[in-house]
Amino acid sequence: MRSYSPETDRIVNTTAMQDDLATLQRETFDYFIQEANPANGLVLDKTEANSPASIAATGLALACYPVGVDRGFMTRSAATERTLATLRFFWNSPQGPEPDATGYRGFYYHFLDMQTGRRVWQCELSTIDSTLLLAGALAAGQYFDADTAAETEIRTLADALYHRADWCWAQDQRETVTHGWTPEQGFLKYRWEGYDEALLLYVLGLGSPTHPLPKTSYTAWTATFRWEHCYGYEYLYAGPLFIHQLSHVWIDLRGVQDAFMRSKGSDYFENSRRATLVQHRYAIENPRGFDGYGEHCWGITASDGPGPCTLKLKGIERRFLSYAARGVPYGPDDGTLAPWAVAASLPFAPEIVRPTISFCIHQAKLKAAKAYGFKAAFNPTHPGTAGSAFDWWISPWHFGLDEGPVVLMIENERSGFLWRLMRSCPYIRCGLQRAGFEGGWLREFEPGRTPAP
Structure with a gap:
């Protein structure tokens, strides 16, 4: 009989985890192939019947296609065709104040x-979702670098789309940027203030060569931040986990600091690590007493949910929400967890994320084979619906906005693929530098230095 070897056991477990991550990434990537309109490149917001396209999901798809080529999920020619269809659609689609543009x-x-590409639901002209779309276009422009007519057109269209965005207009005559605009009501009353996913928005806005945000807009944004102490960690607070991930999908923020982070002796990557550890500790302590929370069962973010409803369970009245921006530690928290948000935290805290991913796959059975990876959300406290395969509520849908960060953050942790791609984008570098970022990989682009290959 072969004697037990801890080193052999570690290698076997590591290999199994790598296999799990590779399978999760591959199956999640399929969302952007199966749930898209190849004629115009638009990607479905979620798999519920009659759902529209989401421009954010479409932007994530544009960044995922290069990963798909690199990993052998699709051919370069197929990715080129899909990318070109997407960029041509957005460049040629109606731009104007008309309500159906x-x-x-x-x-x-x-x-x-999904078919016509026109506005639905009287929704808002979204600055943050447009940011994700434009970031995807820029990623495509960096990746497709061949001297062919198709790839040259991709680069031309990516630049043209980015140059067209009027960031100054989106300020509505104040310092910070508005959430959006509608032809019926004008600018929305909400602005990108407080630490949130808008870090990417401000970097792209500052880096624009045509309609750049003033440097003061970034300073005004950081002036609204909240630095807090939670569960033994000092960090820049934001409740939902996705806020600490979304800008990091695109930008490598390891070791680069703006004035705010220099004053705290930290950086935004370390901040996201601390936010992830806070989420983990919160689930272990479970102050609201929800079922299932623990060392390998955590991840609270904006997600689908079982509500709205109120149920009395085990003598406690519980109020459940539908789609909501759940957060830690102040809530809202109704017992709903999102496994995709755990996977998207992989680069920050792999030592706690990897065991949780394994638990979600093998114990909680939250990944059905060939079904776009993890379920969007689940709630072990809610009893679920009669006839379900689970004893608790689980979301019936998959969401494009959840799928993209899983594909891309698995790849960033594995190879740094998208981070490297976007480091080579001059608009990203310009935006970071105008925001006052210094250090880290940005040193390679200081005057007199030769960038590393």
């Missing part, structure tokens, strides 16, 4: 009809 001032409506 596709966009205005270089920004786009949050939700579009």
